[in-house]
Amino acid sequence: MNAATVIALAAAISAALFAQQEPGSAPPKARTMAEVIAASGPADWRRIDEANTIYVELESGRVIIELAPAFAPQHVANIKALAREGYYDGVWVVRSQDNYVVQWADPDGTREIKTGRRTLPAEFSRAMAPDLPFTRLPDADGYAPQVGFSNSFPAARDPTAGRAWLAHCYGMVGAGRDNDADSGGGTELYVVNGHAPRHLDRNVTLVGRVVKGIELLTSLPRGTLPMGYYEKTEQRIRIVSIRVAADVPAADRTPVEVMRTDTPTFEALIESRRNRREEWFKVQAGHVELCNVPLPTR
Amino acid sequence: MNAATVIALAAAISAALFAQQEPGSAPPKARTMAEVIAASGPADWRRIDEANTIYVELESGRVIIELAPAFAPQHVANIKALAREGYYDGVWVVRSQDNYVVQWADPDGTREIKTGRRTLPAEFSRAMAPDLPFTRLPDADGYAPQVGFSNSFPAARDPTAGRAWLAHCYGMVGAGRDNDADSGGGTELYVVNGHAPRHLDRNVTLVGRVVKGIELLTSLPRGTLPMGYYEKTEQRIRIVSIRVAADVPAADRTPVEVMRTDTPTFEALIESRRNRREEWFKVQAGHVELCNVPLPTR
Numbered sequence: 001m002n003a004a005t006v007i008a009l010a011a012a013i014s015a016a017l018f019a020q021q022e023p024g025s026a027p028p029k030a031r032t033m034a035e036v037i038a039a040s041g042p043a044d045w046r047r048i049d050e051a052n053t054i055y056v057e058l059e060s061g062r063v064i065i066e067l068a069p070a071f072a073p074q075h076v077a078n079i080k081a082l083a084r085e086g087y088y089d090g091v092w093v094v095r096s097q098d099n100y101v102v103q104w105a106d107p108d109g110t111r112e113i114k115t116g117r118r119t120l121p122a123e124f125s126r127a128m129a130p131d132l133p134f135t136r137l138p139d140a141d142g143y144a145p146q147v148g149f150s151n152s153f154p155a156a157r158d159p160t161a162g163r164a165w166l167a168h169c170y171g172m173v174g175a176g177r178d179n180d181a182d183s184g185g186g187t188e189l190y191v192v193n194g195h196a197p198r199h200l201d202r203n204v205t206l207v208g209r210v211v212k213g214i215e216l217l218t219s220l221p222r223g224t225l226p227m228g229y230y231e232k233t234e235q236r237i238r239i240v241s242i243r244v245a246a247d248v249p250a251a252d253r254t255p256v257e258v259m260r261t262d263t264p265t266f267e268a269l270i271e272s273r274r275n276r277r278e279e280w281f282k283v284q285a286g287h288v289e290l291c292n293v294p295l296p297t298r
Numbered sequence: 299m300n301a302a303t304v305i306a307l308a309a310a311i312s313a314a315l316f317a318q319q320e321p322g323s324a325p326p327k328a329r330t331m332a333e334v335i336a337a338s339g340p341a342d343w344r345r346i347d348e349a350n351t352i353y354v355e356l357e358s359g360r361v362i363i364e365l366a367p368a369f370a371p372q373h374v375a376n377i378k379a380l381a382r383e384g385y386y387d388g389v390w391v392v393r394s395q396d397n398y399v400v401q402w403a404d405p406d407g408t409r410e411i412k413t414g415r416r417t418l419p420a421e422f423s424r425a426m427a428p429d430l431p432f433t434r435l436p437d438a439d440g441y442a443p444q445v446g447f448s449n450s451f452p453a454a455r456d457p458t459a460g461r462a463w464l465a466h467c468y469g470m471v472g473a474g475r476d477n478d479a480d481s482g483g484g485t486e487l488y489v490v491n492g493h494a495p496r497h498l499d500r501n502v503t504l505v506g507r508v509v510k511g512i513e514l515l516t517s518l519p520r521g522t523l524p525m526g527y528y529e530k531t532e533q534r535i536r537i538v539s540i541r542v543a544a545d546v547p548a549a550d551r552t553p554v555e556v557m558r559t560d561t562p563t564f565e566a567l568i569e570s571r572r573n574r575r576e577e578w579f580k581v582q583a584g585h586v587e588l589c590n591v592p593l594p595t596r
Binding site (some may be wrong): 054096098099124140141142169170171179181194195196197198199201202203214215218219220222223273277279280281282283285287289290291292 | 586
């Protein structure tokens with residue numbers, strides 16, 4: 001298929017998407033997101049998996065990251081090992097690049113590792129499998145043949161290649177690496193703080209997403225060196241500690257539930273964002289992009 | 299065209315896009331963005347239009363917004379009038395909503411207006427016209443039949459309807475409004491600080507984009523009330539003044555050039571982002587989304 005055909009198809013699909021917003025074509029049970037959430041029941045939510053959740057403690061508060069062992073099992077295990085041995089306690093946010101990522105690391109790269117590993121084989125994508133949940137978003141995506149949601153994480157698939165991977169939406173967390181694909185491992189973690197850099201998909205191992213406290217990271221001053229690195233060491237922000245949530249005494253845990261993404265309620269939520277019924281809206285988009293679908297927490 | 303056909307087309311186009319990243323299919327003159335910019339000449343850049351640029355002076359520094367009179371002539375004229383009469387001097391950033399917008403306003407809405415207007419007819423879109431520049435992005439977009447760049451602003455078009463409009467990418471600036479379409483006018487301005495909320499396109503009047511200093515706005519603490527409003531008045535950030543750049547003494551102006559978007563250099567820049575040739579990248583996306591195309595400034 002050549003570029004002209006691609007463009008023709010793009011025009012056709014765009015026309016089709018736009019046709020969906022004709023007056024009268026809205027589904028009969030059109031609801032706003034607020035109405036969808038208000039009508040949700042206990043089965044529409046799940047408690048985050050605290051055995052695979054980390055608390056990033058900053059002096060300003062707690063950032064909660066749910067990890068995704070289904071997509072990056074080795075990285076998740078290593079991050080938990082590093083957290084448990086105290087590797088991250090006292091590392092620094094060294095980089096805050098506007099509209100891209102905020103990242104923490106041992107600036108010198110010399111901190112001792114006891115039980116974890118410094119590098120791991122890349123986990124950029126994994127094999128598709130029947131037991132890997134995937135609620136497909138019908139809306140077209142330019143970066144992947146299929147996009148959708150897997151256990152409340154934004155994800156993508158290529159059925160031809162038989163591969164699935166997590167997608168770089170706002171708030172997703174990845175393992176920084178050098179040029180070698182296998183040079184990451186989780187000692188440096190970054191969080192997406194701007195428009196989804198989807199070109200990073202399958203180029204770096206995503207390990208999870210921030211489910212609470214992201215504003216503590218996204219509001220940090222931007223670094224002025226290339227790639228947003230802080231110029232002066234005193235500008236860095238200290239990571240007080242990183243703990244596996246399940247290891248924290250119950251009284252000190254933060255209860256968080258995320259909306260399940262394999263339910264009719266979630267399908268209704270997607271539709272509530274594809275076509276906005278709030279009175280304020282004058283034109284409905286007739287489309288929703290993967291990274292514009294909220295993944296509610298409470 | 300029904301939903302199944304749309305999905306089939308989506309699959310076809312995705313497959314086509316992916317096919318473009320086969321080894322050997324890269325264009326012969328593949329370059330990185332850094333190489334494209336390094337090879338650019340004076341004709342690839344233009345000085346921002348200082349007659350249609352405002353300086354937003356915060357205590358932390360200057361935010362520079364180039365206005366887009368081709369798309370919102372009445373709003374741009376009104377914002378300049380409001381700036382010239384001092385309306386904005388001493389208003390406040392009242393809202394900072396994570397992954398959405400930061401917004402300033404007169405919190406009480408009672409500030410006197412002398413030469414400007416409080417509200418204006420909506421300028422959500424405009425008629426397409428031969429004299430309106432448009433460099434079309436061939437990559438598919440879900441929110442509009444056509445997307446591209448008009449005089450260094452991200453934009454969209456619907457040829458069937460004969461309309462063109464600006465797109466809500468990161469850093470775009472709009473005029474807040476109430477539920478009535480014509481209830482805005484520029485007294486309240488917002489800046490997109492997260493993933494592009496493209497569902498706002500054609501629902502609100504976009505007036506320009508931040509070309510310098512956006513990090514002063516995007517790093518502000520997030521408000522804790524609904525929609526990111528600050529809970530306490532002392533949390534608000536003061537707008538010291540807003541001035542039309544052309545009115546500022548030459549010695550106090552900040553020279554800024556933006557890359558033109560109607561040149562072969564810009565086409566090369568787009569391609570450099572569609573398929574990343576830096577050594578770090580292992581997989582090329584074969585696609586670039588409108589709001590992932592950088593609009594370089596210097």
